[in-house]
Amino acid sequence: MNNLTSRQVKQLKSKAHHLSPIFQVGKNGVNENFTEQISDVLEKRELIKISVLQNCLEDKDDIAKQIxxxxxxxxxxVIGNTIILYKQSEKAGKIELS
Known part of the structure; x- marks a missing residue:
């Protein structure tokens, strides 16, 4: 897995600005079923936001790394309680990174 360049990160942040979080991590944390759902959505959308709720006991940076x-x-x-993830789609790449 290649690391993103600062230019690509900036481009993805600007695209993610208008997105709403579609997953929430609460007191139950991250489990296998949760990550499978995220993986499926990433294949379709490539770029998603995940909200970490106040009642979550784990550190949001650790959660981001786990996911x-x-x-x-x-x-x-990771900004505030929001995690932004990107994964290039294997089938149809919608987002072109420069």
Whole structure:
């Protein structure tokens, strides 16, 4: 898995700005079923936001790393309680990175 360049991170952040979080991590944390669902959505959308709720006991950076490792995706950024993930689709790449 190649690392994203700063230019690509900037491009992905701007695309993610208008997205709403489609997953929430709560007090139950991250499990296998949760990561499978995220992986499926990443294949379709490539770029997603995940919200970490206040009642979550784990550190949001650790959660981002767990999800990234399980889904083989890139962590674009962790801002506040929001995680932005990117994974290039194997079938049809919608997002062109420069």
């Amino acid at each position: 990234s490792d399980a889904t083989e995706s890139h962590i674009v950024t």
